[in-house]
Amino acid sequence: MTHLRPILILVLAFLVAACGTKPTASPAAPAKVEAVAHEDDLLRLTLTREAQARLGIATVRVGASSASATRATSGEIVVPAGAGGVPTNSVSNLQQLSSQQVVADGEVARTRAQLGLARIALDRATALVREEAGSVRARDEAAAALAAAKAAADAASAQRRLLGPSIRSLASQSTLWVRVPVFGSDVAAIERGRTATIRPLGNTGAPRAARPVQAPPSANAVAGTVDLYFALDNRDRAYRVGQRVGVTLPIAGGTTDGLSVPTSAIVRDIYGGEWVYAKTAPDKFIRQRIEVASTQGDRAILSRGLTPRAEVVTAGAAELFGTEFGVAH
Numbered sequence: 656m657t658h659l660r661p662i663l664i665l666v667l668a669f670l671v672a673a674c675g676t677k678p679t680a681s682p683a684a685p686a687k688v689e690a691v692a693h694e695d696d697l698l699r700l701t702l703t704r705e706a707q708a709r710l711g712i713a714t715v716r717v718g719a720s721s722a723s724a725t726r727a728t729s730g731e732i733v734v735p736a737g738a739g740g741v742p743t744n745s746v747s748n749l750q751q752l753s754s755q756q757v758v759a760d761g762e763v764a765r766t767r768a769q770l771g772l773a774r775i776a777l778d779r780a781t782a783l784v785r786e787e788a789g790s791v792r793a794r795d796e797a798a799a800a801l802a803a804a805k806a807a808a809d810a811a812s813a814q815r816r817l818l819g820p821s822i823r824s825l826a827s828q829s830t831l832w833v834r835v836p837v838f839g840s841d842v843a844a845i846e847r848g849r850t851a852t853i854r855p856l857g858n859t860g861a862p863r864a865a866r867p868v869q870a871p872p873s874a875n876a877v878a879g880t881v882d883l884y885f886a887l888d889n890r891d892r893a894y895r896v897g898q899r900v901g902v903t904l905p906i907a908g909g910t911t912d913g914l915s916v917p918t919s920a921i922v923r924d925i926y927g928g929e930w931v932y933a934k935t936a937p938d939k940f941i942r943q944r945i946e947v948a949s950t951q952g953d954r955a956i957l958s959r960g961l962t963p964r965a966e967v968v969t970a971g972a973a974e975l976f977g978t979e980f981g982v983a984h
Contacts, residue, residue: 707971728835
């Protein structure tokens with residue numbers, strides 16, 4: 656018993672130490688879910704009157720409107736077919752055309768030189784016959800050679816005319832054409848008698864109207880498209896051959912009804928989402944998502960996103976967007 660006492664003391668000390676040990680901490684959760692505020696709460700802005708005056712805030716009431724139905728697509732600036740044989744289906748052919756024009760110019764110069772030599776030979780043969788020093792047969796052969804040289808010169812000149820003006824002069828064309836590929840199934844829906852709206856890609860310039868024109872038929876069987884052509888006034892040299900442009904085509908017998916807002920009221924985020932700032936109370940603004948059905952001039956027709964008589968910000972919408980996200984203006 657005396658020998659077991661030290662052992663019992665050690666066992667009791669171990670048990671006491673074990674009871675006092677802190678529990679092991681549980682591992683951290685791999686994910687954490689937290690409730691966030693409603694989207695309206697995240698987008699609500701409250702501005703003082705002084706801040707609104709500093710940002711130049713102006714609002715307008717939303718009203719109902721309608722616009723002609725349109726279809727947005729793209730096109731290519733090409734040379735008018737009236738320029739004489741210039742290919743209108745692809746600007747890449749202009750490189751080949753340039754080399755053909757050089758060859759044709761050389762052929763015109765060669766045939767004209769031969770025509771001059773044939774005329775000199777005929778004059779000499781005629782003079783010899785008049786002085787009774789040459790034969791009539793030689794004069795007739797010289798006359799036939801002159802006629803052949805003239806025919807060759809005329810053919811070379813006609814072939815050169817078919818190749819149109821020189822490539823260097825294409826930049827000075829006052830009128831250019833716009834080639835617009837349209838799917839064959841959609842051609843019947845396009846109102847062919849009305850003008851199309853042409854604008855540079857990226858909306859970097861003002862749009863302008865282009866009238867429909869009759870052109871040699873062209874299509875792409877692989878893509879299943881048919882080409883429509885429109886004449887574009889280019890006296891200001893704003894467009895160049897081969898340039899890609901945005902095109903808005905009118906749809907036959909169709910109109911779009913909806914709420915109308917000025918295009919200046921629309922802001923777009925980095926994902927292409929369209930928004931407006933609606934005034935919900937004095938000094939309070941909410942960014943609301945919208946969807947634009949069509950645009951005509953400086954007005955946009957909405958398919959959804961607002962209610963009638965809503966008040967939206969026109970001047971200062973971009974400044975509110977910058978205020979919300981901390982972007983300096």
